[in-house]
Amino acid sequence: MRAIVYTSNGTSDVLRLEERPVPEPAAEEVRVRVVVSAVNPTDWKNRAGSGSTVEEIEEQSPNQDGAGVVDAVGPGVTSVAPGDRAWLFLAAYQRTSGTAEEYTVVPAERVVKLPDEASFDVGASLGVPAMTAHRALTVHDGGPSRLAPGALTGRTVLVAGGAGAVGHAAIQLAHWAGATVITTVSSPAKAELAAAAGADVIVNYRSEDAVARIRSAAPDGVDLVVEVSPARNADLNAAVLANHGTVAVYTTDGGSQMSLDVRSHFALNVRYQFLLLYTVGPEALAAAADDITAALRDGALPVGVGAGLPLTRFPLAATAAAHDAVEQGAVGKVLIDVASL
Numbered sequence: 001m002r003a004i005v006y007t008s009n010g011t012s013d014v015l016r017l018e019e020r021p022v023p024e025p026a027a028e029e030v031r032v033r034v035v036v037s038a039v040n041p042t043d044w045k046n047r048a049g050s051g052s053t054v055e056e057i058e059e060q061s062p063n064q065d066g067a068g069v070v071d072a073v074g075p076g077v078t079s080v081a082p083g084d085r086a087w088l089f090l091a092a093y094q095r096t097s098g099t100a101e102e103y104t105v106v107p108a109e110r111v112v113k114l115p116d117e118a119s120f121d122v123g124a125s126l127g128v129p130a131m132t133a134h135r136a137l138t139v140h141d142g143g144p145s146r147l148a149p150g151a152l153t154g155r156t157v158l159v160a161g162g163a164g165a166v167g168h169a170a171i172q173l174a175h176w177a178g179a180t181v182i183t184t185v186s187s188p189a190k191a192e193l194a195a196a197a198g199a200d201v202i203v204n205y206r207s208e209d210a211v212a213r214i215r216s217a218a219p220d221g222v223d224l225v226v227e228v229s230p231a232r233n234a235d236l237n238a239a240v241l242a243n244h245g246t247v248a249v250y251t252t253d254g255g256s257q258m259s260l261d262v263r264s265h266f267a268l269n270v271r272y273q274f275l276l277l278y279t280v281g282p283e284a285l286a287a288a289a290d291d292i293t294a295a296l297r298d299g300a301l302p303v304g305v306g307a308g309l310p311l312t313r314f315p316l317a318a319t320a321a322a323h324d325a326v327e328q329g330a331v332g333k334v335l336i337d338v339a340s341l
Helices: 041-048 120-124 127-136 165-176 188-197 210-217 230-240 262-268 282-297 316-327
Strands: 002-008 016-019 029-039 056-060 065-073 085-088 103-107 111-113 156-160 180-185 201-204 222-227 241-249 271-274 311-315 333-337
Touching: 002 316, 016 316, 029 085, 029 120, 029 316, 041 316, 065 120, 065 127, 085 120, 111 282, 127 165, 127 222, 127 282, 156 165, 156 230, 165 180, 165 188, 165 222, 165 282, 180 188, 180 210, 188 201, 201 210, 210 230, 222 230, 230 241, 230 262, 241 262, 311 316, 316 333
Parallel strands: 156 180, 156 222, 180 201, 222 241, 241 271, 311 333
Antiparallel strands: 002 016, 002 056, 029 065, 029 103, 029 333, 065 085, 085 111
C-alpha cells in the first residue's frame, strides 16, 4: 500500500511517500481502507515537533481524521463489520498509523459508522473539529451533557472565530441543538461562511462594536462561549456573559497568557472550562461520536463552500503541501484524496 511516513520531526519535507505492507488488525482493532484523510493544525504541529531540534522518531504516518470503508476487523470487534462506511478520529494518537495511508489500523472505539446520508468528505471533516465543538457545547454548568434537537433551546451561544473548522462545527451543532448562535468574524468573506453555517447573528469585530452588537442580540447575556482566543477575547467575554456563563477554551490563538478581572467574574459566577480532545476521556469521546452521528443523519453537518466550510484538496503524494496549507492558515478544510471507490 502507499503510505505517507516520517521518521524525524521537522518541516513538511520530512514527509515521504513509501510502499508499506498492508497492516493486520489485532484484537479490538479495525482496518479501514481510507478514502479521504483530513489535516488539522495538530497534525502539522505533531510532525514539526519542538521546532528547535530535529529528532529521530519511530516511523509515523500523520493525520488524525479520515473516512473510508472497513476492510477487516480483529477479534472481539462487533461495532462495525467489513464493508461498513466509517469515519475515524484520533487515528494517530499514541499510535504510528494515521490516515495518510491507503489502509490504517485503528482501535475499534475510534471507528464510527458513517451514515449513508453523509459523504466521505463530510466524514473526514469531523474528528478533531466536530468532537472539540461537541465537548465545548456540553460543559456548561447547567448542562446539557449531550446534544440533540432541542437540547440547547433557550440558550445563547457565542462562537469566537466562526469561519474556522471548530467554529464552523460549533455553529452547526449548536444550531441543530436549538441554540441562538452568535459568532465573531474578521472579514465580510468570513461572515458569508458563518451565515452559510447557520449563525443567527454575525459580528465583524474589526469593523463593529462587538460588545454592543452582542449585547443587543443577547440582552440577558451569553450563556456559553466557544473560545478560540481566550487572551484576546477575555474583556469581550466578561462584558457579554450571562450569570453562570461558561467559557469553553479549546486553543490559545492570540497568546497563552490572559488576565481576568476577578471581581466581575465572581459576580457572574463564571466558569472557564479548558478542554483538550486527546485527554477528555473515553466517555466524552463516545458521547461526541454518538451525537455527531445523529446530527449527520439529520443532515446537520454539511461541508463545502455552500455550507460555510470551503474544501481544499490534495492528492496523497502532495501531503506535504496539504500540511503547509493548514500551517499557513487555509480557510476551511484541507482534505487529502487517498483512494477512490
